[in-house]
Amino acid sequence: MSTTLRRPALSPSRAGDFKQCPLLYRFRAVDRLPEKPTKAQVRGTVVHAVLEDLFALPAVERVPDRARSMIVPAWERVKAERPEFSSLFATEGSDEEAQWLESATKLLDGYFGLEDPRRLEPESRELLVESELPSGVLLRGYIDRVDVAPTGEIRVVDYKTGAAPREVGEAKALFQMKFYALVLWKLRGVVPRQLRLMYLADRQALAYTPDEAELSRFERTLDAIWQAIMRAAPTGDFRPSPSRLCDYCDHKAFCPAFDGTPPPYPGWPEPDDTEPLQDRD
Template structure:
């Protein structure tokens, strides 16, 4: 069982966890309870690895054939580092799943030509500390910078593009990256691009300085709320349609369960919180 930790940084995924359900955030970020990987999650990891490796070869060799040839070795590496044997019922099931991975990689080439791109960075770690001490951390799939210094941040998604009414979460993630990029490099990205390989569609967004300043204020307020929950151990469950995909229903009061004892020292609400 992983050892519990006191979170000191905010990432887009953990911020979205807390907004969805504070108790889910606690289970993932504080208790660090294990969650079995899903086929979709492993598929996303594999496709991301293939596309990252693709940009490590010279531009002229970034062909569909080269990318497809990377799938097997990257899959072998992933299997060596993570137990995914229970995901598949047999060789036919795994073969069918790998055909799906190949289709996603092929779709990528229908969306852009990697031989004409020279990314500034791939799988780029970005971190910053805001003026109130809030620490932000994230990984950007790809950062492109053109000759005029204009920045495009790109994120690959292996699902289908969501309807507009459900685009808030992916745009939140990209605004997070844009804010950290701006605060560390002094340049506001011109374009935030999500590439949905499930249907070959894009979701583009161009942030403004006013938007990012407002977003920054919101993150500061969110982290203050999260810090108080971490200090007091009070994480309320929040039921939604997403509960059906939660790995921790048996521990959730909304489903008749009981969370484990809070693993960190606590203080009473309103008192000075432990340092982060």
């Protein structure tokens, strides 16, 4: 089977990584160092899968009980696709796993507290979008949901399974949404009317309305990030930027800021590499 070869691209997550710590960007995007998935991250994957599948059902069937019944099948499918997730629990079918699945149920209940999916017909779910900016940087990402009104207005929806963030976390979430808005603007020639973040755990929704001037400024920000990446790419001079977030990093053992030594730099992936620089955001 032939493999589609893709150029290195910038995603919301990797752009955020570089802003937070250039060395973290290198570890994730270039070295591809493994990271141990957390129960919260995998639970988010399962909930996203259920919400994607929910909108494949006839509108009348998009009710809480049906969504709850889809959790276990979604979990089984996720494990089949990512076998390493099976190691999250020491014993399959344990009380711990049951409690974890129940916590996913509560997140879905939170979703239904924010909107009625029977009244919606999204244009797209889990939409992969790509656009090349005039500077040459290729933007790539996955959008949870795109709604298009009969009058043509676009709404970008993103589900968050963590708690609603404070100011710093909210800025990070809006960075991701502006990224999606910019790509859709480039692809469709229309600035999305609304960016909607849905925090299922807290049953809170944040709405934001971008404009062309703001997205143009954001485009320049992404260009600057990519140019900084390109300056470091030939030599691997991605430097650490220590912060409180280092406490949550899986790669501290390799970080010079903590007396670690990074692995040998593998070199910047060329456009014809078979392993694309992309991720699911």
